[in-house]
Ligand SMILES: O=C(O)CCC(=O)C(=O)O
């Protein structure tokens with residue numbers, strides 16, 4: 009096939025959100041958060057540009073101690089290494105974002121389950137869902153500390169967006185108040201399965217199928233050498249063929265994306281775009297992959313409405329219910 013027929017064939021095959029698409033090299037901006045107190049205005053401009061143009065950015069010198077991140081990953085690996093019967097005592101109740109699940113998340117974009125297990129922490133919903141303290145004495149304290157640090161960083165980023173939106177930072181900070189029983193931000197520990205003994209056909213699945221996040225802002229911690237995250241800034245998509253960009257993990261860097269809730273809350277100024285986790289390619293490590301995501305999601309009773317009032321006001325609770333409903337109807341999300 010010559011290049012042009014090949015391109016056309018590729019174009020026909022690779023359409024739709026769940027398809028492989030094409031790979032495009034491009035940079036996801038890395039934003040330096042150091043000296044935030046004095047550099048706030050500049051940092052705000054950089055965050056705003058990235059969030060309004062592609063919806064993805066990376067943070068360095070973000071202030072979360074590396075030791076806390078390493079401990080959270082070590083505790084996560086210990087948890088996932090426990091026997092299935094132990095983990096099954098902490099089952100995820102669908103729609104709660106709390107507890108453990110194994111290959112239970114089916115993405116509407118692909119119709120198949122993500123090749124992963126996850127354990128999710130949503131603080132007001134954790135009764136009976138923490139691992140046994142005798143077996144994992146440091147788990148809960150490490151996760152609580154890590155969760156709070158992620159919350160604080162997320163609020164710092166949201167405060168910058170508040171400045172540009174012309175609203176008080178309190179709109180976001182009170183809207184994600186962690187002391188409220190309405191709090192529904194989530195720390196999600198992720199374990200993508202080892203592919204060393206996998207069959208060739210297993211590689212046609214996704215570690216995480218293409219989706220946008222429901223929340224306001226996601227902070228994603230990755231481990232270097234454990235790549236696979238790909239992002240798709242909408243505006244570069246070529247017709248219906250989507251262009252995907254690898255975001256290789258780097259030590260000390262947190263990858264962030266805007267979620268659907270903040271897109272609505274900002275009257276569509278801040279962009280929630282597609283991302284996914286692909287299988288390892290030939291020559292890449294077939295080991296398990298671990299990542300940890302913090303989803304800053306407004307409290308259930310927070311009313312979402314942007315400054316330009318483009319959409320009707322809606323509580324974050326009703327918004328999530330609406331999105332879950334759309335998922336069951338087979339739409340992307
Ligand atoms: O594990 C990753 O790299 C991405 C996870 C993700 O996008 C999600 O859980 O929403």
Ligand SMILES: [Fe+2]
Nearest residue numbers: 219220221283
């Ligand atoms: Fe995601």
